Amino acid sequence: MNIRQTLDKFILHFPVLFIKQYPYAWIAIIVLWSWPPNFSAIFLSIVLVGIFSLRWREAAWISEMRRQHAPKNETFYIDRVPIPWARAGRNLAILAAIGVATAWFLETRLSLTFWQAFTLVCGFGLFYFDVRFFGAVTIYIVTGGGIAIYFVPSHTDYRIFLRFNEMEQIVRMDRIEKRPESWSVLSRVRAARSGVLLMPRHAKGFTRLLDGEVLLTPTNVDEFLKYVPSTLVLEEN
Structure with missing residues (x-):
């Protein structure tokens, strides 16, 4: 087993539930914005690592399916279901409206500026409830022996081979x-x-x-x- 396979197996065994807690670091970024930059940079790195880890899992799963079901360039058709942008646009508009209302309510109560409160609400909602805006990440792979499915409807993922x-x-x-x-x-x-x-x-x-x-x-x-x-x-x- 080479290093890449070892790393792929590591991230695939790492719970999605744990990775998807990174939006809480977004709250810290906004609340501590006026503190020395090092504090915000630490929490920003947590957010970036969380986003990267989710994308890495997708790539690792595809690589694992190729190793298991198409090691010698057999049939391997990948289909990433695209984001339904019409629905996403409507939901993002609703989030922005909620963000404006919440920011107006919170700015004097939490000692935050309007834009800090707005960014906090919208950023956290976008990261934590991503499925509601962009749908569940879905990837299909057709191989010579069946259909592999990667499906992430919430804070867990399903890796299925039919x-x-x-x-x-x-x-x-x-x-x-x-x-x-x-x-x-x-x-x-x-x-x-x-x-x-x-x-x-x-x-x-x-x-x-x-x-x-x-x-x-x-x-x-x-x-x-x-x-x-x-x-x-x-x-x-």
Whole structure:
């Protein structure tokens, strides 16, 4: 095992819950802004390390999947589900409005300037509740043996590998009017209206958590389906 593999395994075993506490350092940065710069710099470094560690986990997971499922340049198609910017824009506007109101209320009570209070509220909300603004980080990887999924809906992450021999069908869903409760949606897009439905071969589902069908929302469905066995694909409009 080389150094890179060792570091990848280290960050993958480091709890997301712990890493995602870095937004609290943002509070310290703003509150201690008038102190000597060294104090703010320490907490700023914590924020930057936290953000970097989350991105590092994504890259480490991709590398680990490549080592396990495509060590000799076999099929390895990566799809990062993009941020739904329309929804993100609306939520960011709401956050800004809340920030203005809260800053006006707090500036005299906490001995902060308006802009300090505004930056504190908006920064903490943006970092701590990132999923509400940008959706859950979602990455799909299609390999020769199955589909790997990296999904971070909150302060924990799910790293799943669903083998093709566990699937009965892969259904292309061009229009979804109503989603059954038995479906598990693994995507940044909460209100998905199209996507790819993975149907389990066994009645108990894929896993204890995924006990029914699984809906994915690839960026390019046509490209995604090129890499899965054609015998499993069912077109459904």
